[in-house]
Amino acid sequence: xxxxxxxxxxxxxxxxxxxxxxxxxxxxxxxxxxxxxxxxxxxxxxxxxxxxxxxxxxxxxxxxxxxxxxxxxxxxxxxxxxxxxxxxxxxxxxxxxxxxxxxxxxxxxxxxxxxxxxxxxxxxxxxxxxxxxxxxxxxxxxxxxxxxxxxxxxxxxxxxxxxxxxxxxxxxxxxxxxxxxxxxxxxxxxxxxxxxxxxxxxxxxxxxxxxxxxxxxxxxxxxxxxxxxxxxxxxxxxxxxxxxxxxxxxxxxxxxxxxxxxxxxxxxxxxxxxxxxxxxxxxxxxxxxxxxxxxxxxxxxxxxxxxxxxxxxxxxxxxxxxxxxxxxxxxxxxxxxxxxxxxxxxxxxxxxxxxxxxxxxxxxxxxxxxxxxxxxxxxxxxxxxxx
Numbered sequence: 001x002x003x004x005x006x007x008x009x010x011x012x013x014x015x016x017x018x019x020x021x022x023x024x025x026x027x028x029x030x031x032x033x034x035x036x037x038x039x040x041x042x043x044x045x046x047x048x049x050x051x052x053x054x055x056x057x058x059x060x061x062x063x064x065x066x067x068x069x070x071x072x073x074x075x076x077x078x079x080x081x082x083x084x085x086x087x088x089x090x091x092x093x094x095x096x097x098x099x100x101x102x103x104x105x106x107x108x109x110x111x112x113x114x115x116x117x118x119x120x121x122x123x124x125x126x127x128x129x130x131x132x133x134x135x136x137x138x139x140x141x142x143x144x145x146x147x148x149x150x151x152x153x154x155x156x157x158x159x160x161x162x163x164x165x166x167x168x169x170x171x172x173x174x175x176x177x178x179x180x181x182x183x184x185x186x187x188x189x190x191x192x193x194x195x196x197x198x199x200x201x202x203x204x205x206x207x208x209x210x211x212x213x214x215x216x217x218x219x220x221x222x223x224x225x226x227x228x229x230x231x232x233x234x235x236x237x238x239x240x241x242x243x244x245x246x247x248x249x250x251x252x253x254x255x256x257x258x259x260x261x262x263x264x265x266x267x268x269x270x271x272x273x274x275x276x277x278x279x280x281x282x283x284x285x286x287x288x289x290x291x292x293x294x295x296x297x298x299x300x301x302x303x304x305x306x307x308x309x310x311x312x313x314x315x316x317x318x319x320x321x322x323x324x325x326x327x328x329x330x331x332x333x334x335x336x337x338x339x340x341x342x343x344x345x346x347x348x349x350x351x352x353x354x355x356x357x358x359x360x361x362x363x364x365x366x367x368x369x370x371x372x373x374x375x376x377x378x379x380x381x382x383x384x385x386x387x
Contacts, residue, residue, distance in 0.1 A: 066252050068185045069172040069215060069245040070134040070152065073101055077129045085125060085151065087133070100146035103133055109151050110201055110217065110237065113158035114166040117219045117235030119203060120156060130157040134170040134217075138244035140329025142321070143339050143347045153217050153239070166234075168219050172245040175212040182228055184249065189228045190218065190236070197235045206238050213246060215239040244328065280383040283366070285310040289382070292359070293366075299352045300381075301363040304333070307379070311369070324354065324362055333364060340368060 075087035078094055085103045088094040111120040125131065134153040141149050153170045171183035173190065181190040190211075192198070198206045217237040223229035277300040282291040285307050293302045305315045308326060316325045323334040332341040333354045339347040351365040369379055 066184050066248055067137065068183065069137055069242050070170045071137050072132055072134045072170070074130070074132045075101060077125060077127050077131060079127060080125055084148070085122075085133075085154075087131070097146050101133075102146055102148040103135075103151035103154075104148060105151050109154065110239070111154045111156060112217060112219065112235075112237065113156050114168070114219065115159035115162040117197065117237070120158070122154075125154070125156060131155060132168060136242070138242070138328070138330065140325060140332055141341055143323070143332060143334045143337055143341045145347060147347070155219075165221055166219055167221070167223070167231075168217070170215070170217045170239075172242050172249070173211060173214060173216045174249070180230070181211050181216070184245065186228045188218070188223065189230045190216075191230050191232050192236075193232045196233055198238065199235075200238045201240075211236070211238065213241065213249075215242045215245070277381075277383075280381055282382050283307075284380040284382060292361070294363075296352060300366045301352065301355070302366045302369075304354065304362045304364045304368075306361075307369060333362075333368075335362070 073087075073089065075089055076091045076094070077085060078088050078100075079086040083104065085105065087101050087103065088096075088099045089101065090096070090099045093099050105122050109122060111122055111125065112118070113120055132155040133149075133151050134155075135149040136152050139150055141147065155168050169183060169188050171185065171188075173181040173183050176182050176189070178189075181192075182188070192208050196208075198208060198211070200206050215238075217239060218231075218233045219235045220231040220233040223231040277295045277298070280293060280295065280300055282289050283293055283302060284290070288310055290303065290306060293300060295301070304324060308315050313326050313331075314328065316328075317323075318325055321334065322336075323332055325332050330342075333350075335356060336353050338350040338353040340350055341347055351367055354362055354364045356362055366379065366381075
């Protein structure tokens with residue numbers, strides 16, 4: 001008998017999450033969130049001379065660029081109820097559930113008109129309205145289809161002629177050495193003017209000195225072709241502090257663990273045939289051998305918490321939802337449902353549903369760990385082959 005080791009998981013470089021998961025190509029007349037504009041952040045180690053392309057110029061030397069604190073979707077309202085706002089990413093195929101996104105609202109949801117940036121009420125939103133919805137990228141989302149997210153900021157095209165000339169961004173902004181405030185993804189820098197309207201959620205004026213490390217909802221009309229794009233905003237609404245975003249920023253500044261909202265590029269080992277789990281005895285994570293694994297049909301089930309924590313994740317149990325939340329809910333699994341949540345992406349299928357066994361441990365398919373982030377370790381299968 002001999003023992004073979006098959007490396008199952010290798011995690012490569014991180015990629016940033018964007019709303020492109022849901023949205024089709026946005027027409028030129030539609031409101032375009034700032035992160036969707038052509039100006040893209042430079043890689044941290046890109047030489048200055050390689051950044052200048054034509055008339056695109058680097059204006060801010062931000063070293064640490066992390067994912068935005070909010071993700072957005074430009075959608076059309078299909079139904080409004082007391083509980084939620086239903087929308088579609090494609091007016092021509094509005095009945096298609098795959099194009100549907102539902103949003104829940106709360107007392108903290110703020111609605112702004114694009115034309116003047118004036119505060120509106122949720123009840124003013126009606127079927128057919130074109131809106132751009134921003135959701136906190138750090139908030140957990142339930143594992144349901146169509147996807148359902150919390151609406152934190154809603155921009156409404158309240159005057160099409162004017163709204164089509166407006167742009168918006170919602171993110172955490174940090175004051176740079178040049179005295180401008182730059183968002184975390186390094187796509188937009190605010191060059192505040194004396195007549196820039198800066199207010200809080202209640203409409204009270206806020207001093208520009210208080211904007212550092214705050215979540216801001218920004219409306220602007222034009223920007224420079226630079227990295228980041230520079231703009232003098234029409235209006236800035238201060239939303240408050242985002243604890244998770246600030247932790248991610250601190251982590252990036254100290255070169256600690258990567259930001260928890262980033263999405264990785266997974267490179268599994270390429271094989272000519274499916275892995276045979278028949279004689280798997282145990283698995284190895286780092287230097288730890290885990291023996292409580294079992295085979296169910298064609299799936300190898302492994303203990304979730306033990307492996308996740310070995311890979312550096314935090315694991316919490318939500319008894320009300322009967323779900324496991326990983327890294328404060330950024331990744332989630334629900335007992336009995338063969339799907340997993342990752343950030344604000346649509347739930348993705350699993351080979352088998354998570355289950356709780358007699359030992360009170362949650363077991364998941366071993367392939368699930370090819371979708372997790374932040375680890376450069378490998379999971380190794382240890383199995384016996386008959387000679």
